[in-house]
Amino acid sequence: MYAVLGARLFDIQVSQKDKYQEVGLAQRSQSVVIPSERGSIFDRNGNALAVSVERMSIWADPRVIKNPDAYARKLAPILGVEFNGLANSLGTKNRAFVYLARQVEPEISSKVKKLNLAGVGFTPETKRYYPAGDLAIPVLGFVGTDNNGLSGLEVGQESQLAGKPGKMSVEKDPQGRVLPDSQQRVFEPKSGRDLLLTIDQSMQYEVERVLVDEVTIAKAKGGVAVLADVRTGDILAMANVDGAIADVPAHPAKAGSANRALSDVFEPGSTNKVVTIAAAIEAGLVNSNTAFEVPSALMIDGTKFEDVHSHPSQLSVADILRISSNVGAILIARTLGADRFDAALRSFGFGQKTELNFPGEASGILLPRDQYNATSMASMPVGSGLAVTAMQMLQVYLTIANGGISVPPRLISATIDANGERHKKPLASSRRVISESTAATLTTMLEGVVSDGTGTKASVAGYRVSGKTGTARKPPYEKPPYRYVASFVGFAPTEAPRLAAIVVLDEPQINATGGLIAAPTFSRIIQYALAVDRVPATS
Incomplete structure (x- = not known):
């Protein structure tokens, strides 16, 4: 009996060590997309007409959240969303990733971070702003939540503006919290090109x-x-x-x-x-x-x-x-x-x-x-x-x-x-x-x-x-x-x-x-x- 157990232990710890290390890493790791910085749009004199600024998006891993209602009661007032919908999202146990809010302002992400909730994470994204308001907006167009162009030059010049997203791998503990110093960039994002328009x-x-x-x-x-x-x-x-x-x-x-x-x-x-x-x-x-x-x-x-x-x-x-x-x-x-x-x-x-x-x-x-x-x-x-x-x-x-x-x-x-x-x-x-x-x-x-x-x-x-x-x-x-x-x-x-x-x-x-x-x-x-x-x- 001991001989069998010893042989099995040797097999796991020595013969198949690399295999089981890979399995354990896969269970702890998660790939996160690093958005590329979308190119800006300027008028002929260099005045900014469309720019992107970094904002945090908040997500959760419902698999590690034991009490979705308790989470929702804390998060809903901060995020400005309806309680029931948020609780339902947090309770979808068959999903490992759900967005709770996209591209929030710094004061909101700061409040959520202070809650220190297991299974809740943050991903940097960019949010599109038009400094001159609606000036020339049918020409400029606009982007969707994922920063993809939907109309005007924003969609017509998507290949120039979008750039290419990167990829980052992170490791998390059993409670879904990101382990310190575990982030590893696999692919660096490539920024999009700025456009200099003829518009004055x-x-x-x-x-x-x-x-x-x-x-x-x-x-x-x-x-x-x-x-x-x-x-x-x-x-x-x-x-x-x-x-x-x-x-x-x-x-x-x-x-x-x-x-x-x-x-x-x-x-x-x-x-x-x-x-x-x-x-x-x-x-x-x-x-x-x-x-x-x-x-x-x-x-x-x-x-x-x-x-x-x-x-x-x-x-x-x-x-x-x-x-x-x-x-x-x-x-x-x-x-x-x-x-x-x-x-x-x-x-x-x-x-x-x-x-x-x-x-x-x-x-x-x-x-x-x-x-x-x-x-x-x-x-x-x-x-x-x-x-x-x-x-x-x-x-x-x-x-x-x-x-x-x-x-x-x-x-x-x-x-x-x-x-x-x-x-x-x-x-x-x-x-x-x-x-x-x-x-x-x-x-x-x-x-x-x-x-x-x-x-x-x-x-x-x-x-x-x-x-x-x-x-x-x-x-x-x-x-x-x-x-x-x-x-x-x-x-x-x-x-x-x-x-x-x-x-x-x-x-x-x-x-x-x-x-x-x-x-x-x-x-x-x-x-x-x-x-x-x-x-x-x-x-």
């Missing part, structure tokens, strides 16, 4: 403030505005505003809201006339002085197209753009033809997403060429029967302001790695859409819109401004009450364009035209931006 915090704030004012004045459903650098395509501000509802006044869109400047499409109305005219000039069919006999209305396949304002029977191409003649634009499109018109729309970027690669970005709506007919060739040249995002329409005017060259827009100028090294994001390849001479002609004609046309309220003291108004009726077109989208898009200074902007107001109830409500909004935005960028006034 000051401009973003002012664009949002002005847009809230104008949405309020117009009693609009909402509005968007985008401000960009003509030379680089850098987006300096991208604002989304929700209109007033009941007792809630108009306000910048909150976290979780779509970035409507990129996700929502609208019929652009008369801002699209510049594409029609650009294509005709580029084809050598017209110039700014080419005259057309323009009636007040046209009947095309049973649909009546008419001008809003009375005008002389003969109009030049410059006049057609300046007073925004629908009939005149249709006549220009007839000389152009469907093939060249369709090619111009697609060359300017309609029907396709921009190079921003932003989550949820829309491509717009554009008929296939083989579905064009007489009615569509009357409606599309005046901005009806197709739909664009605010960014797509702004891109058209950026191209004109840039001498006919399309410079893709961008929101990120650089990334910064964990070592502090900056990695510049190169500008995307540009391409010529129209000739420099065509762009110059259009720029002069668009200045006429602001100086003596439908866009006079877009003027800025001391600067020459070029731009175009747009007013489009939303479907259903025939049945009142009619709903409109009012817009203005343009750039300044005319002689050497530096900044361009678009303003789109959805369903304004007062002054529901681009010239009356969107143009003055544009004026306020571009005036502030010109001052901030210290652009010299027109000499």
Whole structure:
């Protein structure tokens, strides 16, 4: 008998020592994930827009908790949670790990630590903060409890921001308490990269403030505005505003809201006339002085197209753009033809997403060429029967302001790695859409819109401004009450364009035209931006 026991003891303590040590270690050990530090997001001047700070998450091992109700009575008031739910979590004996609270503030974790409860542990995590509040939040997006991006740049740039989590092994006593000096890091976490945006915090704030004012004045459903650098395509501000509802006044869109400047499409109305005219000039069919006999209305396949304002029977191409003649634009499109018109729309970027690669970005709506007919060739040249995002329409005017060259827009100028090294994001390849001479002609004609046309309220003291108004009726077109989208898009200074902007107001109830409500909004935005960028006034 003793011989058998001795042999068995020898087998356990000597022959299979390593095996049983591994079994004992496995019973005492637990792997804990070490979260990586999520990259921060900064504006172009280094102002923090999104940062992560370390916070403790509190967890428990229910297997070693003998009295879940007693634990819950102590923890519930500190954690601010309901007693029954907490007691149930602490009583799930078939689980070795349950979270009690995530990313709590330091004073809360300190109070729980002082309780010295067996089976209750702490894991460092990071919590996302947005120092500027909801500023540009539809652009930035937000993260979930596990610090994973859920919308906006937070999800679109997840691979850059997230980093890689590490792993730590800890040993615990039979009561579930971590043994001192038992922590061993198996894998070190790798921090995510910081993003340096093209957004200017000051401009973003002012664009949002002005847009809230104008949405309020117009009693609009909402509005968007985008401000960009003509030379680089850098987006300096991208604002989304929700209109007033009941007792809630108009306000910048909150976290979780779509970035409507990129996700929502609208019929652009008369801002699209510049594409029609650009294509005709580029084809050598017209110039700014080419005259057309323009009636007040046209009947095309049973649909009546008419001008809003009375005008002389003969109009030049410059006049057609300046007073925004629908009939005149249709006549220009007839000389152009469907093939060249369709090619111009697609060359300017309609029907396709921009190079921003932003989550949820829309491509717009554009008929296939083989579905064009007489009615569509009357409606599309005046901005009806197709739909664009605010960014797509702004891109058209950026191209004109840039001498006919399309410079893709961008929101990120650089990334910064964990070592502090900056990695510049190169500008995307540009391409010529129209000739420099065509762009110059259009720029002069668009200045006429602001100086003596439908866009006079877009003027800025001391600067020459070029731009175009747009007013489009939303479907259903025939049945009142009619709903409109009012817009203005343009750039300044005319002689050497530096900044361009678009303003789109959805369903304004007062002054529901681009010239009356969107143009003055544009004026306020571009005036502030010109001052901030210290652009010299027109000499």
